Amino acid sequence: MQATPHAFARRTLLRFDVAPLWRRQGWLRLSRRAMACQFEVVLPQDAVDDLAPAAEAFDEVGQIERRLSVFLERSEISAINRVAASDAVISSVEVFGLLDRCRELSAATGGAFDITTTPLSRCWGFLQHQGRVPDVSDIDAARQRVGMNRLLLDRATRGVRFTAPGMEVNLGAVGKGYALDRMAATLRRKGISTALLSAGASSLLAMGGSGNGWTIDVTSPRRDGRIARIQLRDGALGTSGAGEQFIVADGRRYGHVIDPRTGWPASGALSASVIADSAEMADALSTAFLVGGATLAHRYCTGHPNTLALITSEASPHRTFTIGHYRGAFVEN
């Protein structure tokens, strides 16, 4: 077919309307430090209109940190830890909701997930960065101050109460994921539908994405190469491991994630990643599965469709089990 002059002109224009050099390939990355890690928002490189709203979304992280951090004396969680052993603390809707969901998840994972393990972490020296193998009696004593059954939550009043002195709650295993969920909600309200949010590499949340979605490589400091490459659309990825924070004693390696059921560091899994609808859930489950291993992951994913787990065991670090299914995820081991 003969091209009309108009069509020719248009085609010529298209031919030379090359993608601007700056956006030809790549992303825009915005980052800010918060919660002792780097929060990042990745946008397609031509999404210049999304930059300002994305930058504003970081502000929300700061506010969340001020409420949830155990390292800030004036945070709501710090107030609970100071008072709840003696008096019920009336918590905010936000904090109560988080604590309540953590309690449910603890039940659903047979206690593998637990936000009250701080006394055990302290006992093992991980909080002070002076790891040591404690006496068994010390572990037993710490365990008396640990357990979700010792955390009383009154939905009617949003009251929070500890049943044992010396108890503490710590939302470190879900806080970053929760912050990402909140950031994503903010971005959606502002009309942004495509972005990849992350917090310290362990928590990611994919919004939209072209084709099969955002490409994410899962890695571990304890093995070469990547564990998996994931294409993820509209889902969250949480990863836990003990490759960075651990101690070695008597030839044994003890990771910083404590199994609340035994009081000893979790062992067996080298890395656990979970894909779920929310980053909060993905974060929490990755911690639970690092503790409970592939067995727990199987059991949980069977009962909770649309949850996918990648479990790499210490025994065979180059073999990763993919368990469950997530509708927006394609996994390439």
Next chain:
Amino acid sequence: MILTPEHRAIGRRNFLRALAGTPAMAALHSVARIEPVRDGPVRIGFIGVGGQGRVLLGRVNPAVGQVVAVADINPDSLTKAAAVLAERGRPDATPYLDPRGMLQHENIEAVIVAVPLWAHADTVVQCFDAGKHVLCEKMMAWDVDGCRRMMQAARTSGKVFEIGYQRHYNPIYIAAYDGIIKRMLLGDVHHVRLAWHRNENWRRPGGPPSPDYDASQWGYPTFEHLWNWRLYFRYSRGLFAELASHQLNAANWFLNASPHSVIASGGVHRFKDGRESFDHEYAIWEYPDGLTATFSSVESNAFDERYEAFFGTKATLIIYNEAEALLFDEGSGTSTRIEMSDTAGGAAAEASETKPAASRSSRLTSSRVPDSDQRASATEAEISRFCAAIRRSGVVACGAERAFESARACIAAHDAIVRETKITIT
């Protein structure tokens, strides 16, 4: 300038926030939009394909320019230039030792000139006389008379003339100009500080292309003088021309002004190997209305890196390494930083267990866009815009007039050292 990483992060975030919602933010990414060459790529010849010439050669976007011939008095450079084109899958370009032969025999529309400074004027005038458009590497010329001859030849020929100041094509500078300078967010600027500090030897190791190579036919007593022309006054204006002129040109652009006088100091303080060009140079340029720009370039310490800092009554703008812009005003607080990254490796992110803040931080540092990429892209944009100007608009970003102003200010600074006196720039 001594800033902690945290301080720099605050500055980046302030810059972003100042630009947010303004057209300047879009300028960060749209400046390089090239829609040229309705009549096909511009046929380009190169004169000078040494180190910088080959950088330019590799940055000719084939959609807008086709390199048909290259000329260089050093056959080794021609060989390397052919390799650059081959690596990129570009067609071969006809090589010439004598640029006059290229101008005479080749059907080219435009010439990109990257020869030693002292040869700029004669080479460019030859190109205009031959009816070619010219993109010439900076600085404009070795002396003011040469600059004037070039501009006159350009006017007579009616061809496009641009000088290679890449900052004009760098989206960070354009965004800073549109979003900060034009909106007068800095208040009144009375001081600009320019720094380009390196800890390296400017002398390049290298030998002649063959034992019987005769550099004297090209005006160099020995091959060493050709190879290390930057180190000799007859061919070079030293650090002022090669480094300061980039920064002073950007300062003049941002401040819409040119200096009227200069005092300067410098010497060969470290590399006393027979060179003439100074390895340490300092200048103070005075502008109208109480504005002063200082420049320092040392070859004995790289801690201060490379930056242009504009100190205003309301805020300070710093552009580091041509790659990041920082803005500081009163009471600035949190820090969001923005980076552009490529898609190398295919993954948008890496997921792993929580890492301690320190190691995470170091990964992020390394993931920043290398400033060489930024400069490379600016160079590509520069050549593309040059080609677009030839085909359509005739408009280039820097232009000869501005390049002339910064050239004569740098030439005057050199004279100020040699003559040990304050020089009025005329």
